[in-house]
Amino acid sequence: MKMILSLASIISLLAIIIPVAHGGKVLVFPHDGSHWVNMKVLVEELHSRGHIVTVIRAADSWYISETSPHYSTVTVDIAGGASEDFYRLFVSEVIKIKRSQGSVWARFALDMELKEKFSELHKKVCEMVVYMLENQELIKSFQDAKYDAVLTDPANGGGVILAHYLRLPLVFNARWTVHGEAHFAIAPSPLSYVPLPPSELTDQMTFLERVKNILFYTMRMHLYKQVAGPHYSALSNRYIGPDVDYFSLFQAADLWLMRVDFVFEFPRPTMPNVVYMGGFQCKPAKPLPQHLEEFVQSSGEHGVIIMSLGTLIGELPQDLANEIAAAFAKLPQKVIWRYKGERPDTLGKNTLLIDWMPQNDLLGHSKIKLFISHGGTNGIYEAIYHGVPIVGIPIVFDQADNLSRLRAKGVAKVMDISELDRQTFQTAIQEVLNEPSHTLNMQRLSKLHRDQPMKPLDHALFWIEFVMRHKGAAHLRTESYRLPWYSYHSLDVMLFLLTVALLILALFVGLVWSCFRLCLKRKMKSD
The missing domain is CATH 3.40.50.2000 (Glycogen Phosphorylase B;)
Incomplete structure (x- = not known):
């Protein structure tokens, strides 16, 4: 028995040492x-x-x-x-553009802002x-x-x-x-x-x-x-x-x-x-800190909504923050909102403002009913992993496109920040909460996402x-990128084949024309 234990200890020790030795x-x-x-x-x-x-x-x-x-x-x-200053100023400028311009002009203005700022970043x-x-x-x-x-x-x-x-x-x-x-x-x-x-x-x-x-x-x-x-x-x-x-x-x-x-x-x-x-950063939820667990449990049968617009968007224009807070105040659910800006005047008693949240652990809690997100990739995959539907408020980068993919799969409602007020925001939240298909579809995606061999x-x-x-x-690497664009799309091959086909056609037409002239000459001689 001691020998078996000793052997097991050696194997365990080797399992620790070998990766280091071959690191x-x-x-x-x-x-x-x-x-x-x-x-x-x-x-x-x-x-x-x-x-x-x-x-x-x-x-x-x-x-x-x-x-x-x-x-x-x-x-x-x-x-x-x-x-941090680069990103915060950029996002702040984007929010101003999206709230002040029409859709066509806003897209153009955003592209110009992207061009200027990211050219500076790459430089x-x-x-x-x-x-x-x-x-x-x-x-x-x-x-x-x-x-x-x-x-x-x-x-x-x-x-x-x-x-x-x-x-x-x-x-x-x-x-x-x-x-x-x-x-x-x-x-x-x-x-x-x-x-x-x-x-x-x-x-x-x-x-x-x-x-x-x-x-x-x-x-x-x-x-x-x-x-x-x-x-x-x-x-x-x-x-x-x-x-x-x-x-x-x-x-x-x-x-x-x-x-x-x-x-x-x-x-x-x-x-x-x-x-x-995709979702490699996701993991099972850990227990929440005591103050958060108590707040979550106090929600009763209505459950909890969590909101985070990512690290780049710690605060919003005060009037917009007031509209969001007012919408939350009318809901029966408790709300945990990651927000670093000035406390909104319309904040309800059901809403808890925090500087930082254990997002993955909250999403994995059984009381969480909805995730309000900017549409960042990390948060989206955590929501998919835990099966929590989303109301999306995209601001910049790939966020709108990420959320549009989730909308197409029936798991998210997407809002444009230029149209957001307390009424439209509350309506969007209630649509997702009251329509079971959003949760059922997200739970189906969660099962598919988790069902992997590794x-x-x-x-x-x-x-x-x-x-x-x-x-x-x-x-494993293709060398196609070395090809010139006309070779990659086989335009040179098509041009060659077209030339060959035209030459054959020309030869055929020439042969027919020669035969026709020969026949014509013979007819003229016989006449």
Whole structure:
């Protein structure tokens, strides 16, 4: 018996030691802000499996802590552009535009605001990369460390340039690239049934919607190139090569960890090096802090509504906050509202304002009836995981498109912030609460999302380690991005075949014409 216990102890000890002994080294170039929330999950899981993780951060980093038990940091002594002030001012400006303009003008104004602000952001990222690449001591330390892979978020191109410069395998934690939704960078995307985010279309489009999708695609791609192209082209020409298209560096990534699941995404073509890990940050709910548990339990049979518009939107214009608070005050449910602004004058006794909430744990509580959200990807997947329907108030970025997908699946009601007042807001809430289909549909999505052979996080980590073990995944990566556009679309083949067909037709016509003339001559002679 002692021998069996001793053997079990040895096996347990080996299970702990072996991952450390075979641990690799990962260099992480993240995108700051809310994107770091999900990158941090991967970083912590890599650390727990014995890997050494180094995170690059800018001096003005907002979310990324300089010290952590899970990773070491390289703080670059230059502003990265993605500071808290940058995002807060941008979102505040967006809210003003959406509330003051008509829909067509608002879309144009938002695009111009996006172009200006994100061109500035990408410029800052490129300045940070130049600062690093010109620091020979820093680059030598990266080379001497012998990293196994670079893990980055392609919402900015800093990690892409760095990985190619260091000649390291490249892994993306992706939903977006600098050119928009990530699938469009590598996978066939027929615009007849693949809607371009953020067009708010579905995979079942009418003729006019397909026209809109194509026009939207053309304009958006032009906008993205104007925003990112000048900055990353200059960087690529300087450090990678004058004949290298900067976006081909993105397309050459070994692995794309895609933060979507097909319970949310519409069916579409994909590629072998795309690994889906939508909802990888979700987990079972933990017990709530005592004061929150007491408040939740006090709701009785009516239950609780929670509201959070994400970290970027801590406060709202005072008149809008008053309208929301007034709508809450008329409801029989208790409300937990994450809000950092001035206390609304119309706040009811049923509403609890808090600076921060354990969102996942609240969504997993049996008393929660509804989630009022801005439509951020992390919150959406937590709602799907726990089966809680949504009232969405999109503000910026992909939020409107995310919520439109949930609306198409019958699990969400979406409101435009320009039309929000106490009456419309209360009506939207009651529609979702009183129509059981929203909850039933979300519970069905939750079952589909959870019914997988492997947890999304474990799936993602397997493939990161796969790339590290094999020094890349070139056998999964298409080389189609190297083709010129006319070859990719087989226009040269079609032109060749058309030319051959025309030559054959011309030869046939010439032969018929010769025969006709010969017959005509013979007839004239016989006459």
